[in-house]
Amino acid sequence: MKPYTIVAFGDSTTAPRGTLVVYPNLLQNELIVRDRPVRVINAGIGGNTTHAALARLAAEVLAHRPDLVVVQFGINDSAVDVWKNPPAVEPRVPLEQFEANLRGIVQTLRARSAKVILMTPNPLRWTLRLRELYHRPPYDLTVKDGMNVRLRDYAETVRRIARTEKVGLVDIFNAFADWDTRAEGSIDALLLDGMHPNEQGHRLVADLLGEKIAAQDNRVSRKPPAPPPPLRR
Numbered sequence: 001m002k003p004y005t006i007v008a009f010g011d012s013t014t015a016p017r018g019t020l021v022v023y024p025n026l027l028q029n030e031l032i033v034r035d036r037p038v039r040v041i042n043a044g045i046g047g048n049t050t051h052a053a054l055a056r057l058a059a060e061v062l063a064h065r066p067d068l069v070v071v072q073f074g075i076n077d078s079a080v081d082v083w084k085n086p087p088a089v090e091p092r093v094p095l096e097q098f099e100a101n102l103r104g105i106v107q108t109l110r111a112r113s114a115k116v117i118l119m120t121p122n123p124l125r126w127t128l129r130l131r132e133l134y135h136r137p138p139y140d141l142t143v144k145d146g147m148n149v150r151l152r153d154y155a156e157t158v159r160r161i162a163r164t165e166k167v168g169l170v171d172i173f174n175a176f177a178d179w180d181t182r183a184e185g186s187i188d189a190l191l192l193d194g195m196h197p198n199e200q201g202h203r204l205v206a207d208l209l210g211e212k213i214a215a216q217d218n219r220v221s222r223k224p225p226a227p228p229p230p231l232r233r
Contacts, residue, residue, distance in 0.1 A: 003039035004220075006031075006213075007061050009053065009105075010072040013122060013196055014044025020192075021199060026206035027213075034219045041066075049077045049093045050101035057105060066114045068217075070209060071105060072172070074098070074121035074154040075195065082136040091150055099157050106165045117168035117212055120155040122176050122201065123148050125187050127194035147194070168216055170208045179204070 008014050008024040016022060028040040043060045045052070050073050061069060077093035093101070102118075109116050124130070124147035131141060140146030155173040162169035180187050188194075190201035197205060214220045 001036060002065075003037045004033040004068075005064055005066045006038070006040045006068045006070065007043050007064055007066040008040065008070045008072075009057075009061050010044040010070075010119075011048040011076055012044065012046035013075065014042065014072055015046050016042055016044070017196065021202060023197075023202045023206040023209060026202065027209060030206070030210060030223045031213065032221045032223060034221075036219075047076055049073065050098055050105070051093055053105060054101055057108060061109070062112055065112075066109075068115040068117065068213065069109050070117045070119060070170075071102070071109075072119035072121060073102065074151060074158060075124070078121075078150040078154040080134075080138060080150060082139065083133040087136055095153055095157060098154060099161065102158065103161050103165065106161060106167055110165070110167070115168070115216065116165075117170060117209065117216075118158050118162045119170045119205075119209075120158045120173040121151060122172045122190075122197060122205075123187060124151065125191055125194045130194050168212055170205075170212050172205060172208070175204060175208055176201070 006027060008027075014022065014024065022042070024040045024042040024044075028038065031038050031040070041064055053073055077098045078091050080091050081088040106116050106118070123145060125144065126141070126147060130147060134147060135141055138149045140149060159169060159171065176187050176190055179190060190197055190204060192198045210222045214222060
């Protein structure tokens with residue numbers, strides 16, 4: 001019996017990261033599909049833009065004949081490498097090309113009968129290291145979300161593609177931003193290093209994805225959360 005195959009297709013915010021339990025691992029452990037085993041493939045690679053994603057789409061995604069592909073890019077596409085000599089002044093992938101690349105990925109997947117869920121990139125926060133690297137315009141050191149000057153537009157482009165291509169959307173950018181306004185604390189509590197989600201960040205991503213996947217396909221459900229450990233007396 002062919003497993004229900006999910007490919008998590010992204011950059012370093014998706015890719016395996018040492019002993020950290022990333023969201024594809026959580027989905028593998030928690031999703032249940034009626035009458036079929038579940039297989040979640042992590043196709044995240046650090047540093048990837050949508051240019052690189054297009055180049056490996058056939059071999060690393062389509063070859064698995066996925067039932068569902070979760071797609072998340074944008075952080076590397078939007079990056080302006082102001083740390084270079086001379087400093088860059090434009091993003092690695094211009095916004096218009098990012099849109100064309102991502103739309104092409106979605107349309108190719110749909111042509112192969114794969115369901116698609118797009119995710120916006122998570123927002124970034126300043127750290128000492130990021131301040132050293134990205135201390136020039138267009139980045140703004142004076143505000144806490146000054147790393148997101150260009151990234152916001154890329155996130156909005158992902159939303160527009162999901163809407164016009166009629167595919168699922170999990171808005172990670174806004175979900176992390178909402179965390180900032182609630183009692184749980186700031187976005188920093190969801191990030192390892194100002195850029196990559198930590199355990200709590202991946203937990204939030206997996207919860208939102210699990211809900212979306214189950215809502216789109218009535219064959220899919222989620223295991224109930226493990227009960228808390230008993231209180232010690």
